[in-house]
Amino acid sequence: MKKPENRQRFCGNCGNHNAYDYPDRIFCTRRYAKDEDPVVETLWCCGEWNPSSQECYCVEEANNKRNSK
């Protein structure tokens, strides 16, 4: 299976990401703490992006889904 594109700046490979509506949307605890809407697109990104230690299929599958539309 293709390796997830971990280096790209997407919420889905940020250290704060958890699946909210796999693979399309994720929950960001940092945004929650700041009283901002915590549910964001997996392929979105903000200035606080930091690389994740978790290898997962979120970005890869969200990309595949977007490309197949």
Place this chain on the structure above:
Amino acid sequence: MQRKDLLLEPVKHIRINGKLTVDQLVQQFKNSGSFGAGRLASACDIYERMVRDDECTIFLALAGAVVPAGMRSLIADLIRKRYVDVVVSTGANMVHDTIEALGDHHYKGHWFVDDYMLYKYHIYRIYDVFVPEEAFVKLDYKLSEIFDEIADENKGKSLSSREFAWELGKRLKDSNSILRAAYESDVPLFLPALRDSEFGFIHWLHASKKSRKRALLVDAFKDVPEIVGMCQRSARNGMVVIGGGVPRNTIQSAALASKKGMDYAVIVTMDRPETGGLSGSTLEETVSWGKVKNRANKVMVIGDAMVVFPLMVASVMERLGERFKRKPAFGGKQKR
């Protein structure tokens, strides 16, 4: 004791002739009286005695992942029928109860699976049950809002874990929920290890919000006089333990502190006593502490609670019949 006293009752061999009800099967186990069959039959007899005893308060201890595995509705029904008077559970079981109350599910999976693949798909495994990460994340999000509401309503007052469970049950609408059933039936539900579950992390999320001035306060020590008082006020006390751990010891210690000791005890576990851990400790060991009376009706069934407990409940319900109504040990609203 003489030799003849040791050879009183012969083993009767199990007969399966055509259709059997659950209780008929349990009676066959009783005829054998041996090994797990004998222990299960004794457990059914003791639980029936507890339920029929109007002056007994029945404590149910819930540990181990029985709720995600499918025992949720059974427990909720026992609460509604008042076949248990007090529930003491791990926080985790109530987390999984809430996950389903909020519309998510646990899934039939397999124990033989690539766990790293599950990790990459954001799926958690509980032996052969799968839970998607979203179920937890949505729970975190929703409950952190509920925690906000409870904290605001209570204005800095700390709650016991029972009061916390009551507040939560009040806000869940699912009638199959254990928390909801306990709230509606006025059955006290304690969560002594509340922090050691997703509830602890939800509290962190709730308290970390920039706008949050006052966080929810739960005081675990407030549980102690409440549960000890329940034992003290009861003429007799009985416990049914699924698993063991903190819930089992919370109940047993209340029986000890109230200087009562349990009159009835049924434990279903697969743990071993040799490690000195509480979940596997024998009922005889518990007698040494004064937590269970020496002359109590007691049995420990070594087996998977997912098999043993539903059989036990089905057998006892069959004996009691549909018209049987048990007098609740507690009446009136128990919030404060």
